[in-house]
Amino acid sequence: MSLEQEIKLQITTHDKIDISILPWSDKFVVGDIETSHLISTYFDTPKLYLMNHNVGLRLRQSGGVWFQTVKNSGTVKDGLHQRDEWEYELNSAEFDLEKLKQTPLKEMMADPEIWPNLITVFTTDFIRQTIQLSLPNNTQIELAYDRGEITAGNKVQVIHEIELELKTGSINELTQLAVKVSALLPVEYSDVSKAKLGYQMLTGLASR
Secondary structure (H helix, E strand, O other): OEEEEEEEEEEOOOOOOOHHHOOOOOOOEEEEEEEEEEEEEEEEOOOOHHHHOOEEEEEEEEOOEEEEEEEEOOEEEOOEEEEEEEEEEEOOOOOOHHHHOOOOOHHHHOOOOOHHHOEEEEEEEEEEEEEEEEEOOOEEEEEEEEEEEEEEOOEEEEEEEEEEEEEEOOHHHHHHHHHHHHHHOOEEEOOOOHHHHHHHHHHOOOOO
16 A cells, blocks of 8 residues: 555646646656556446445556556545555456455455446546656656546546656655646646546536
């Protein structure tokens, strides 16, 4: 289990952002911009048991690699998302049940009325560009630019956002970086994760 801490910035224009032109000092950038195609499938029961218990479950494919991820809802304030995460690489697109038993899903997995009823509830499909930044106070941050869509039943919404994830170091450096990005790009702080947006689409609530 790890603590995921990230600031989500919703892009307020449909125009594609060129993150390569952001004025980072060369001394802060580690490596090149990396591009990946991420497809995630989110699971729940027809009555949305996981959502109602503040936990999420997904399978994500990146290239030829699969990951299973469990997250709790954690806390969200002013775009800063902090939540516990259990993520494991898989050998195939099948859940590793022993690993899942090490997560908050353990109890529901033992319930024959719940676990066998898992279904796909929504999917995300987007291109991610990432920049790794090494900042003062031994702080490492990943800037991820996501552009794609989320599909829930016959509903589709655009994904167009930047996530700033604190890998190690100072939360203050993370918040300061978000302020700088906000001054450079047409963005606004968002308290809505991709998973929450998917559930809002399912339940018909306002998306943002």
